[in-house]
Amino acid sequence: MSRLLISIITVNFNNKHGLIKTLNSIKSQKCNSFEHIIIDANSTDESTDIIKQYEKEVTYPLYWTSEPDKGIYDGMNKGIKQAHGEYLYFLNSGDVLMDSTILQKLPLDGSKYIYGNIKYVLSTSSYRNISPAATLDIIYLLKTALPHQACFIHHSLFQTQLYNTKYKIISDWIHTMKSIIFEGCSYKHIDITIAEVDGTGISSNQEKLMEERIKWIKEQFPQAILDALSELYEYKYSELGSLIPTISQTKKFKKRIRKIVLLLLKINNLFSSNKRKEKMISKIWEPF
Template sequence: MKEPSLSIITVNFNNNLGLQKTIRSIQSQSYTDYEHIIIDANSMDGSKETITKYSAESSYLSYWVSEPDKGIYDGMNKGVKHAKGKYIYFLNSGDYLFDENVLASISFDDTAYICGNMRMIFSDTEYEDIVPPEKIDGLFLLKSFLPHPASFIHHSLFVNQEYRTDYRIISDWIHMVDNLVLKGCSYKHINILISNFDSTGLSSTNGSIGLNERNKWIKENIPVRIYDSLMELDNFKSSILGSIIPMVNEKRRHTQKRIKKIVLLLSKILK
């Protein structure tokens, strides 16, 4: 049997209504070259009954389980272990695809990270669109993130590299920094809305936890002198002078490559 191009992984815990919304958005897709995997953390709110019914109705649900786990990243790792697709896509319960043709509009062309836009929903009338940059450098990821529910990640990036379960919120960010900045994996931004994001989730309602975890990881993995130098460089790039110089020398496109080389070189020196 031909392996699918895309493995959609949904992690759920006691969010039956959100899970149903996620499933409906997947079922409505015109795109069919996918499998769906659901990892439920032993929910007690009817989620298991929803999954059982869905399994009987859909041939796309290739695997599901309902059992206690060690948190969302443990669940995501379980999903990856059962995934057969060339690309991994996490669409967790409560999040849903923007329209029925969104997956069909994506070219899965072996780029390591394919990232689109995400709409963060705050209420029936309030939302914010998250639009990633066209190019990624270390400065961006040290300060910001790529929207996970709009990111399609090549399966090869999970070989011998699971999400860390000792972090509650930022393990997907760590995975991005490691692969896109330190390993230089390929990246492509596609300027289309991929998904609507449930802003009541853990990462949205516990911003201070995420900030503390990010600071902890940076202190443990990036020498202070390098981090401070990068922040100074970022402030310079944001200044009037910093914006003029790249236009004058016409070498702006090489900036991110130089930053990466500087980071790697300084890391080796200081270690």
């Protein structure tokens, strides 16, 4: 077998129909330099029978277990502990790879976070094509998240931090923030649609997602920094931010003009309606 590049980790609980779709999409891959790890949370809906049949049909390395866990991130952590690949990829039950050549197309060049695009399916007739930004900063990641179904994460990033099981929805976002923003790891966007994602899962709960993000952010930053981040966010996503799109990217400009921009922003906000400001603030917590 060629060098093991990817560990695909699938977490499942009582989702046999979604599991079948996921397993079929993995089984169809023409690339063979991967292993598959399935963590089932003691399902009672015939999921384990499906996994046993799948085990008989595949030739690539497969590990699976079925036992109670403490939630999706506990299951993902169990998968991480069993993984041998250079990169880890999480494709949970209900999500599918876009086609049989996806794993062949990946430029896995040693960058720590490699991420592509996804097709986010809301219903049988509604979906969104999600393409994350090529350049990531803290303001962008406060507003959005890298969908884990689009991310190939270097194994080394899990040596010192697994997913935080205290949170039920945002732990993959926390891992991204810590790795890319706090630790400054390398990252790269690839313009490939990696997966079709089930948009009806737990992370679609906007109210809960917002609650968890606020809690984590307040734990990480003192109030003075939170106030500064809030000002910078409002500037970036206001009309003023678009007035100077090119020159405002230079470090020299940012240093000299920041106070002027913030003053103009405060004046601008005096003439903004409360409704508009509330709408802008709520967008911080969209999942993509």
